[in-house]
Amino acid sequence: MQTPWGEFAVADAHVHFFSRKFFSALGSQCGKTAEQVVSAAAWDLPSDDPVELARAWTAELDAHGVARAALIASVPGDEASVESAVAAFPDRFFGYCMVNPLEETALERAQIALRCGLHAVCLFPAMHRYALQDPRAEAIIQAAAAFRGRAVFVHCGVLSVGIRKKLGLASPFDMRFSNPLDLHGIALRYPRLKFIVPHFGAGMLREALMLADLCPNVYLDTSSSNSWMRYDGMELKTVFRRAMDVVGAQRLLFGTDSSFFPRGWNYEIFEAQTRAFLDLGVSATDARLILEENLVRIFEDAG
Numbered sequence: 471m472q473t474p475w476g477e478f479a480v481a482d483a484h485v486h487f488f489s490r491k492f493f494s495a496l497g498s499q500c501g502k503t504a505e506q507v508v509s510a511a512a513w514d515l516p517s518d519d520p521v522e523l524a525r526a527w528t529a530e531l532d533a534h535g536v537a538r539a540a541l542i543a544s545v546p547g548d549e550a551s552v553e554s555a556v557a558a559f560p561d562r563f564f565g566y567c568m569v570n571p572l573e574e575t576a577l578e579r580a581q582i583a584l585r586c587g588l589h590a591v592c593l594f595p596a597m598h599r600y601a602l603q604d605p606r607a608e609a610i611i612q613a614a615a616a617f618r619g620r621a622v623f624v625h626c627g628v629l630s631v632g633i634r635k636k637l638g639l640a641s642p643f644d645m646r647f648s649n650p651l652d653l654h655g656i657a658l659r660y661p662r663l664k665f666i667v668p669h670f671g672a673g674m675l676r677e678a679l680m681l682a683d684l685c686p687n688v689y690l691d692t693s694s695s696n697s698w699m700r701y702d703g704m705e706l707k708t709v710f711r712r713a714m715d716v717v718g719a720q721r722l723l724f725g726t727d728s729s730f731f732p733r734g735w736n737y738e739i740f741e742a743q744t745r746a747f748l749d750l751g752v753s754a755t756d757a758r759l760i761l762e763e764n765l766v767r768i769f770e771d772a773g
Contacts, residue, residue: 471534471535471536471537472535473744473757473761474744474747474748474757475753475754475757475758476754478757478758478761478762479537479538479762480535480536480537480538480724480740480761480762481536481537481538481539481540481724481761481762481763481765481766482531482536482538482539482540482724482725482726482728482735483539483540483666483691483692483693483723483724483725483765484540484542484668484691484693484694484723484725484726484727484728485527485539485540485541485542485725485726485727485728485729485735486541486542486544486727486728486729486730487520487523487524487527487541487542487543487544487548487551487552487555488513488516488523488544488729488730489516489520489523489543489548489551489552490504490515490516490517490518490520490523491545491547491548491551492543492544492545492548492551493507493508493515493516494507495545495547495548496545496633496634496637496639499637499639500637500638500639502637507633507637510636510637511633511636511637511730513730513731513732514730514731514732516731519554520550520551520552520554520555521554521555521558523551523555524541524554524555524558524559524563525558525559526731527539527541527555527563528559528562530731530734530735531562531735533734533735534735534737534740536735537562537762538561538562538563538564538765538766539562539563539564540563540564540565540566540589540590540725540765541555541556541563541564541565541566542566542567542568542592542623543565543566543567543568543592544568544729545568546568546569546570546573546576546579547579548567548568549567549579549582549583549586549588552565552566552567552588553565553583553586553587553588556587556588556589557587560587564589564590564765564769565583565587565588565589565590566588566589566590566591566592566623567579567580567583567588567590567591567592568592568594569591569592569593569610570594570598570600571593571598571600571604571606571607571609571610572598572599572600572604572606576606576610577606577609577610577613580610580613580614581613584613584614584616584617584620585617589619589620589621589769590614590620590621590622590623590666591610591611591613591614591620591621591622591623592622592623592624592625593607593610593611593622593623593624593625594625594629595607595624595625595626595647595648595652596625596626596629596643596644596645596646596647596648597625597629597643599642599643599644599647600647601647601652602624602647602652602653602656603652603655603656608656610622611656611660611663612660614663615660615662615663618771619768619769619770619771620663620664620769621663621664621665621666621689621768621769622663622664622665622666623665623666623667623668624650624653624665624666624667625648625667625668625669625672626648626649626650626652626653626667626668626671626672626674626677626678627645627648627650627669627671627672627673627674627678627698628645628648628672628673628698628701629641629643629645629648629672648672648674649674649677650667650671650674650677650678650680650681651677651680651681653665653667653681653685653688654681654684654685657681657685657687657688658684658685660687661686661687662687663687664687664688664689664768665685665687665688665689666688666689666690666691666723666768667681667682667688667689667690667691668690668691668693668694668725668727669691669692669693669694669696669698669727670690670691670692670696670709670713671690672696672698673698673701673702675702675704675709675712675713678690679712679713679716679717682716682717682721683716683717686721688721689721689722689723689764689768690713690717690721690722690723691722691723691724691725692710692722692723692724692725692743692760693724693725693726693727693739694725694726694727694739695727695739696709705746706742706743706746707746707749707750709746710722710743710746710747710750710752711750714750714752714756718756719752719755719756719757719759719760719764720759720764721764722759722760722764723760723764723765723768724740724743724760724761724762724765726739726740727739744757744761747760
C-alpha cells in the first residue's frame with residue numbers, strides 16, 4: 471500500500487469477521503432471522519460459507535493495498551468461521567476467536583481453536599460480566615500461553631456495539647470489569663505471552679499506558695474512531711503522542727475496526743491515523759513498525 475512514507479505491506483490488527491452465524495446469533499436474541507438483522511442495519515448478508523466471506527475480504531483488502539488483517543470471530547462459538555477463513559488464506563489473515571470463560575465449554579473450545587491455528591483468544595470482561603482474576607478466565611489465558619506465537623486480546627474501557635442499538639437490544643455490560651490495570655498481575659505471570667488491548671484502552675488511556683509501561687508484553691491497538699476521546703477532550707494526535715512517549719512505536723498495532731459490507735475496509739480510519747503520524751513527525755521506520763511489522767512479529771513464531 472502506498473503510504474506517506476512509501477510502499478508498506480500494511481497489516482490491520484482489528485477487523486471483525488461478521489459471518490452468517492454472527493448475524494444468526496444476534497437475531498436469536500431479538501426474535502429475528504439473520505436476513506432481518508442485516509436488513510435492519512442496511513448491511514449485506516454474507517454467504518453461509520465463511521470462505522466466501524473471507525474471499526470478499528481478500529478482494530476488499532486487495533483494492534486498498536492491505537497485505538494482511540486479523541479477523542475476529544465476534545460472538546462466542548463462531549471459531550470455525552474464522553478457522554475456515556485462515557485455512558483458505560493463511561498468508562492474508564490472522565485468526566482471533568471470542569471466548570466467554572463463564573460458559574461450560576469455553577476452555578475446551580479455546581484449546582481446539584488454538585490447536586487449529588487461530589492466533590489469539592479475545593476476552594470481553596465487561597460484555598460477559600466477569601473479572602480477569604476469575605480462575606475460569608485465567609484458564610483461558612493459560613491455554614493460550616501453552617502455544618508459541620499466540621496472544622490474548624482483552625477489551626477494556628467503554629464498550630458499545632452499534633448493531634445492538636440498531637436492533638433495540640439491551641447492552642448490560644459492566645464497566646467494573648473494564649479497567650486495564652486488572653490485567654497487570656496476569657501479564658506479569660505470563661511474560662512470554664503477548665496481550666493486546668484495543669482502542670488505546672477505550673477511554674482508559676492513562677490506565678492502559680500504566681499497564682503497558684509496567685508490562686513489556688502488552689501491546690495497544692489503535693483501532694476505531696476512538697470516540698472515547700471526547701471524554702478527555704483529546705484529539706488523535708495527542709493520544710498517539712502520549713502512547714509513543716510511553717511505549718514507543720514498537721508496541722502499537724494499527725487497526726481500523728472494520729466489520730461489515732458494503733462499507734468494507736474503513737480507509738477513513740487509516741487516513742486519520744496516518745495524518746496524525748505526519749503531524750507528529752513520525753519517522754518512516756516507526757510508521758512501518760506500527761502499520762506493518764509489529765503485528766506480524768507477534769505471531770511469527772506461531773506453532
